[in-house]
Amino acid sequence: MAPGSTRPTSRDVAQAAGVSQAAVSLVLGGKWRGRVSEPTARRVRQAAEELGYRPNLAARNLRLGRTRTVLLVVPALTTEFFAGVYTGAARVAAAHGFGVVLYPSPEGIGPAKDPFASAQAALDGVIASSMAADALTAIRGGQLPLVMLDSDPAGSPGAAATVNLDIADAVRRIAEHLLGLGHRRYLHLAADVPSWTFAVRARELAARLTTAPGTTLHTARAPLTIDGALAAAQAALTRPGPRPTAIVCDDDKLAAGAYKALRRLGLRIPDDISVTGLDDLALATAIDPELTTVRLDAEQFGERGMRALLAVLEGREPERGDIPVELVVRASTAPPPAD
Structure with missing residues (x-):
C-alpha cells in the first residue's frame, strides 16, 4: 500500500500483480480483452480482491460511460436465501468495481413499479430470479443484458444467460x-x-x-x-x-x-x-x-449469477453447468412405522 494511504490504490494493485497501472485500469474497467492476457487479468483481479481495492467509481463512470451498477431482482426479502444470493453477487461485484442495487418484487400486488426513471440510463445489467419475473415487465430497457436465476434455460427469452442450482x-x-x-x-x-x-x-x-x-x-x-x-x-x-x-x-x-x-x-x-x-x-x-x-448454496448462486453477467458484459461465454447441491440427513427422517 502506498505510504500514508489508508486504502489501497491502483498502484498498489499493479505492484502486487506485477503489471502496469494501465493494465490494472483495463482489467478492472472490463476493457482488457485483446489487450491483456487472461492469466494477467486473473492476477489483477486476485490482487484487487486480496488488497480490498475499491476503485473511484465516479471518475471511472465518467471515463467509461458506464454506471457500473447492476439491478438484482428477487421475489422478496422474506427468507435468508435471497439475502445470501445478494451477499454472493455483491462480493463478486465489489471485486470488479460494480455496485448492486437490490430490488424485491412486491408479493401479491402484480408487477413492480419501475425502480428507475430509465433503466437503460441507470444500469449496466440485470440479474433476476424467475420467481420475480413479473417485476421485469415494468422495468424499461430491453437492451440491457439480463441473467436469469433459477429459470428454464430453454424458456427464458431475452436472457443472455441462465444460472441454476441442480x-x-x-x-x-x-x-x-x-x-x-x-x-x-x-x-x-x-x-x-x-x-x-x-x-x-x-x-x-x-x-x-x-x-x-x-x-x-x-x-x-x-x-x-x-x-x-x-x-x-x-x-x-x-x-x-x-x-x-x-x-x-x-x-x-x-x-x-x-x-x-x-x-x-x-x-x-x-x-x-x-x-x-x-x-x-x-x-x-x-x-x-x-x-x-x-x-x-445461496451465496455461490449469487456469485455465479454476477460472474455470468460480467462475462456477458465483457463478451465472454458464461460458465456452464448447474451448481451442485448436498443432501443433509438429520433426525426428521426414519423408516416408516409398521402397518
Missing part, C-alpha cells in the same frame, strides 16, 4: 433417501407458486417415485408461508384413506408448517411420519427434530 438432483436425492428407508406413501407439500423451479420439483419427484413399485403420491399445494403450509398439511393428513408415511416439502418454511400440523394431530416426527425440506435455512436446525433437507 434442483432436479436435489429432489432425486430426497426421493432416493426416503425410498431407501422403505417409504411408499408420500405427501408432496408443494409451493403454490407458478415458477419453473417448483415445476421441476414436482416433475422430478413424481418421475422418481413412479419407478418404485407400490408407491403412492398425493400433492397438497400451499402458499409459501408457515401458516399456509400448516393448513394445507392438516387438510391433507385428515382426508380419508391411508395416511402418508413421508411428507416431501418444497422448502424448509413449508416443512415448518408441516411440523405444526403433525403436532396438532398428535403425530410424531419421524416415528409416525418423516418430513423433508429443501434449502437448508437456519430454520432447519432450529426446529425439533432437526430437519433432513438439501443444502442450496
Whole structure:
C-alpha cells in the first residue's frame, strides 16, 4: 500500500500483480480483452480482491460511460436465501468495481413499479430470479443484458444467460433417501407458486417415485408461508384413506408448517411420519427434530449469477453447468412405522 494511504490504490494493485497501472485500469474497467492476457487479468483481479481495492467509481463512470451498477431482482426479502444470493453477487461485484442495487418484487400486488426513471440510463445489467419475473415487465430497457436465476434455460427469452442450482438432483436425492428407508406413501407439500423451479420439483419427484413399485403420491399445494403450509398439511393428513408415511416439502418454511400440523394431530416426527425440506435455512436446525433437507448454496448462486453477467458484459461465454447441491440427513427422517 502506498505510504500514508489508508486504502489501497491502483498502484498498489499493479505492484502486487506485477503489471502496469494501465493494465490494472483495463482489467478492472472490463476493457482488457485483446489487450491483456487472461492469466494477467486473473492476477489483477486476485490482487484487487486480496488488497480490498475499491476503485473511484465516479471518475471511472465518467471515463467509461458506464454506471457500473447492476439491478438484482428477487421475489422478496422474506427468507435468508435471497439475502445470501445478494451477499454472493455483491462480493463478486465489489471485486470488479460494480455496485448492486437490490430490488424485491412486491408479493401479491402484480408487477413492480419501475425502480428507475430509465433503466437503460441507470444500469449496466440485470440479474433476476424467475420467481420475480413479473417485476421485469415494468422495468424499461430491453437492451440491457439480463441473467436469469433459477429459470428454464430453454424458456427464458431475452436472457443472455441462465444460472441454476441442480434442483432436479436435489429432489432425486430426497426421493432416493426416503425410498431407501422403505417409504411408499408420500405427501408432496408443494409451493403454490407458478415458477419453473417448483415445476421441476414436482416433475422430478413424481418421475422418481413412479419407478418404485407400490408407491403412492398425493400433492397438497400451499402458499409459501408457515401458516399456509400448516393448513394445507392438516387438510391433507385428515382426508380419508391411508395416511402418508413421508411428507416431501418444497422448502424448509413449508416443512415448518408441516411440523405444526403433525403436532396438532398428535403425530410424531419421524416415528409416525418423516418430513423433508429443501434449502437448508437456519430454520432447519432450529426446529425439533432437526430437519433432513438439501443444502442450496445461496451465496455461490449469487456469485455465479454476477460472474455470468460480467462475462456477458465483457463478451465472454458464461460458465456452464448447474451448481451442485448436498443432501443433509438429520433426525426428521426414519423408516416408516409398521402397518
